[in-house]
Amino acid sequence: MAAQPLDVETAWQLVLQAVNRSDVTLGLPESSEAAVRLNGQGAWHLLHPATPQAKDVLSLFLPLCKPLAPGTPSRVVGQLGQSLDGRIATVTGRSRFINGSDGITHLHRIRAVSDAVIVGAGTAMTDNPRLTVRRTQGPNPVRVVIDRHRRVPDGHHLFTDDEAPTLRLVAGRYKPRAQATLCEGVTEVPCLGDDRDRETVNPTIIIQVLADFGLRKIFVEGGGVTVSAFLRAGLLDRLHVMVAPMIIGSGRPAFSLPEIDLLEDALRPRSRLVNLGSDMLFDLDFS
Numbered sequence: 001m002a003a004q005p006l007d008v009e010t011a012w013q014l015v016l017q018a019v020n021r022s023d024v025t026l027g028l029p030e031s032s033e034a035a036v037r038l039n040g041q042g043a044w045h046l047l048h049p050a051t052p053q054a055k056d057v058l059s060l061f062l063p064l065c066k067p068l069a070p071g072t073p074s075r076v077v078g079q080l081g082q083s084l085d086g087r088i089a090t091v092t093g094r095s096r097f098i099n100g101s102d103g104i105t106h107l108h109r110i111r112a113v114s115d116a117v118i119v120g121a122g123t124a125m126t127d128n129p130r131l132t133v134r135r136t137q138g139p140n141p142v143r144v145v146i147d148r149h150r151r152v153p154d155g156h157h158l159f160t161d162d163e164a165p166t167l168r169l170v171a172g173r174y175k176p177r178a179q180a181t182l183c184e185g186v187t188e189v190p191c192l193g194d195d196r197d198r199e200t201v202n203p204t205i206i207i208q209v210l211a212d213f214g215l216r217k218i219f220v221e222g223g224g225v226t227v228s229a230f231l232r233a234g235l236l237d238r239l240h241v242m243v244a245p246m247i248i249g250s251g252r253p254a255f256s257l258p259e260i261d262l263l264e265d266a267l268r269p270r271s272r273l274v275n276l277g278s279d280m281l282f283d284l285d286f287s
């Protein structure tokens, strides 16, 4: 009898097994029958039939599971969910829900394979997000909010729900620590320079701070200002842009980068298009 093809849920179980592992064969959750071979160099081979959607889950997430060798750079993945006209929210900041149910599940999956999830103060203030993994199985990442002016209200979920540790990055000079310890609850880390500055800081300092806490698989979840600062600094390895079939016509932009005159100077990363169901995903590879 022909083997039942792997479905999306089984593929996701295999992804969770693959986190921080290489050069190993992953078995089916129920039977331990060999399903995926990781070759240690980041490549993988399917040893079992799978549905097209299950193959998409494996091909999108297995590259994000590969362990990082000591001393190598952090891995940084950004995401934005946007309308066809490149907006991530209305002018008043409403973004729930541009993306459909499949897009939101995808977002939770990226959280589940990341050590830390970062949002800007604008998103933390407006959305009052939890940044936990609820739409799928997997661990919660450490939550990080870039809040130089401490403008995110202290009563917001990130600071009160104790679902996962939260790092609140604020103004001040960073005092590097060899191995910083993550505490339960909220830890304030001064590292964002002078609080009178209005320009965003180069996020290289943020990657360094998180590495000092042992957090090296980083997910930059939004909003547009925050993801753009990482993109401008050349820090993103991958960017997942989820496009919803919707035109808002005005509102907050996804990307804001310095002006260019020639299209030859536009960013043209390697890209792959994946149909998530409710949204089209552009998986952009800057590595």
Ligand SMILES: NC(=O)c1ccc[n+]([C@@H]2O[C@H](COP(=O)([O-])OP(=O)(O)OC[C@H]3O[C@@H](n4cnc5c(N)ncnc54)[C@H](OP(=O)(O)O)[C@@H]3O)[C@@H](O)[C@H]2O)c1
Residues within 6 Å of the ligand: 079, 080, 081, 082, 088, 089, 090, 092, 093, 094, 095, 096, 098, 119, 120, 121, 122, 123, 124, 126, 127, 146, 147, 148, 149, 150, 151, 192, 198, 199, 200, 201, 202, 203, 221, 222, 223, 224, 225, 226, 227, 229, 252
């Ligand atoms: N559709 C989506 O995928 C998505 C995802 C997330 C959010 N959103 C929506 O997007 C909107 C917010 O996005 P946004 O672009 O306006 O703001 P944002 O990126 O969430 O936050 C920007 C603010 O964060 C701080 N910040 C970020 N990077 C910094 C850096 N490198 N250095 C210093 N400070 C930094 C600054 O705060 P200060 O100004 O205090 O210095 C900055 O003004 C909300 O309406 C939210 O609902 C949509």
